[in-house]
Amino acid sequence: MRFIDEFRNAELAKVVIERIHRRSKRHIRLMEFCGGHTVTILKHGIRQLLPPTVEMLSGPGCPVCVTANADLDKAIALAREPGVIITTFGDMLKVPGSYSSLQKVRADGAAVKVVYSTLDALQIAKENPEKAVVFIGIGFETTAPTIAASILQAEEEGIKNYYVLSMHKLCPPVIKALLDSGEVKLDGLICPGHVSAIIGSHPWEFAARDYGIGCVVSGFEPLDVLQSVEMLVEQLEKGEPKVEIAYRRGVRPEGNLRAQELMNAVFELSPANWRGIGVVPESGLRLRKEYQRFDAELSFDIDPGPPLEPKGCLCGDVLRGVKTPIDCKLFGGACTPEHPVGPCMVSSEGSCASYYHYGTL
Amino acid sequence: MCLAIPALVKSIEGQEAGVELGGMSRKISILLTPEVKVGDYVLLHTGYAINVIDEEDAMETLELLAEMAVLEDEIEE
Numbered sequence: 001m002r003f004i005d006e007f008r009n010a011e012l013a014k015v016v017i018e019r020i021h022r023r024s025k026r027h028i029r030l031m032e033f034c035g036g037h038t039v040t041i042l043k044h045g046i047r048q049l050l051p052p053t054v055e056m057l058s059g060p061g062c063p064v065c066v067t068a069n070a071d072l073d074k075a076i077a078l079a080r081e082p083g084v085i086i087t088t089f090g091d092m093l094k095v096p097g098s099y100s101s102l103q104k105v106r107a108d109g110a111a112v113k114v115v116y117s118t119l120d121a122l123q124i125a126k127e128n129p130e131k132a133v134v135f136i137g138i139g140f141e142t143t144a145p146t147i148a149a150s151i152l153q154a155e156e157e158g159i160k161n162y163y164v165l166s167m168h169k170l171c172p173p174v175i176k177a178l179l180d181s182g183e184v185k186l187d188g189l190i191c192p193g194h195v196s197a198i199i200g201s202h203p204w205e206f207a208a209r210d211y212g213i214g215c216v217v218s219g220f221e222p223l224d225v226l227q228s229v230e231m232l233v234e235q236l237e238k239g240e241p242k243v244e245i246a247y248r249r250g251v252r253p254e255g256n257l258r259a260q261e262l263m264n265a266v267f268e269l270s271p272a273n274w275r276g277i278g279v280v281p282e283s284g285l286r287l288r289k290e291y292q293r294f295d296a297e298l299s300f301d302i303d304p305g306p307p308l309e310p311k312g313c314l315c316g317d318v319l320r321g322v323k324t325p326i327d328c329k330l331f332g333g334a335c336t337p338e339h340p341v342g343p344c345m346v347s348s349e350g351s352c353a354s355y356y357h358y359g360t361l
Numbered sequence: 362m363c364l365a366i367p368a369l370v371k372s373i374e375g376q377e378a379g380v381e382l383g384g385m386s387r388k389i390s391i392l393l394t395p396e397v398k399v400g401d402y403v404l405l406h407t408g409y410a411i412n413v414i415d416e417e418d419a420m421e422t423l424e425l426l427a428e429m430a431v432l433e434d435e436i437e438e
Contacts, residue, residue, distance in 0.1 A: 001366075002367060003414055004366070006419075012426050012427060015426075015429065019429070036363055062362065064362060089362070089407070091362060116407060116408060117409070118407070119409075140362070140363055143362070143407060146390075146406065146408070146409045149392050193363075194364070194365045194411065195363060197411050220364075223426065227422070246422075248415065248418035248419075249414050249416070250412055250415075251412070252415075256393060258393055258395060349362060
């Protein structure tokens with residue numbers, strides 16, 4: 001496919017890798033924020049191809065993984081409400097909450113439908129006017145504008161039985177929280193490409209300016225990631241950390257202004273509860289007052305019960321980058337993609353699932 | 362989750378576009394990319410175009426990497 005195959009060119013990749021080997025002198029720690037990048041890195045064996053001076057860490061960039069059990073339990077409780085149809089991205093289905101999962105309650109008779117897009121959820125709402133159709137709104141800045149668009153469309157078309165459970169999260173504030181915690185020492189950040197397609201590269205400036213961390217916005221093909229690593233090595237060898245875009249075909253410095261406008265029209269900043277990290281101020285999105293009638297949490301009286309954490313699961317530590325999946329005693333034994341204990345093993349871009357599928361070397 | 366893939370825009374009708382991706386056709390929303398034209402490639406995420414791909418930038422990135430590769434060869438020789 002165009003714009004994919006060209007960025008998988010092995011010959012070019014070899015040259016970039018050689019250059020990284022020659023240029024890299026000091027030891028650096030880079031975090032790839034996004035689970036999509038983790039998949040590219042592990043699938044193509046990029047870690048093994050880099051010099052020992054370049055250490056790569058996986059970050060919390062997997063929306064399914066960072067959804068706290070307290071929030072997951074709300075989605076599961078909503079699914080149990082009579083007259084409710086849950087619509088959700090497929091990734092959420094198998095994620096175990098404190099007591100159950102959407103998949104389990106579906107097996108018990110709850111109406112849970114997997115959709116590819118909020119457009120499908122709206123269609124289901126139109127076709128089932130006597131039911132309440134709730135969309136499980138997870139995702140980062142990439143996805144939030146599409147949820148905002150669906151709410152605006154529901155309003156315009158007078159669709160009154162459509163609701164969103166908003167658990168959206170924002171990436172720059174959680175990176176700031178990780179850096180402030182002091183738990184993880186980083187020199188550079190591979191910034192998420194499709195989040196940045198929406199927000200642009202400016203929101204990463206704080207990391208370079210206030211924390212001295214190099215930031216490069218990367219695409220998702222192996223050549224994209226290698227180019228980003230090379231740019232970070234170059235910045236850090238020169239001692240000049242800054243924000244750069246490697247993924248120029250998909251990301252403009254100012255981002256997608258139209259998408260930002262829609263997102264800001266529908267949502268406002270709120271605290272958000274991140275698995276393993278806790279509540280981070282202004283790192284989430286809730287519906288603005290004008291759109292609260294679409295808010296599933298405010299529209300239904302649910303009691304999900306107190307959240308419980310799975311015993312022995314290190315998902316939270318893995319998301320903060322302080323542990324790797326292989327540090328977890330459950331990994332590959334009690335916890336597999338078929339029988340996941342924590343969400344990092346469920347989502348296709350969860351670190352544990354990536355390590356499981358593509359090896360752990 | 363934040364996966365977005367390149368899709369070629371074949372037709373536009375209001376806020377909807379017909380796109381081709383990997384040999385398949387489908388309808389998508391272009392509400393977030395009002396500037397899109399037929400013949401553009403867009404980044405498609407959950408049924409919405411989230412950006413128009415800049416072909417010139419894509420080519421420049423590849424050319425830059427390839428040029429550097431040629432330079433490397435010359436240095437090595």
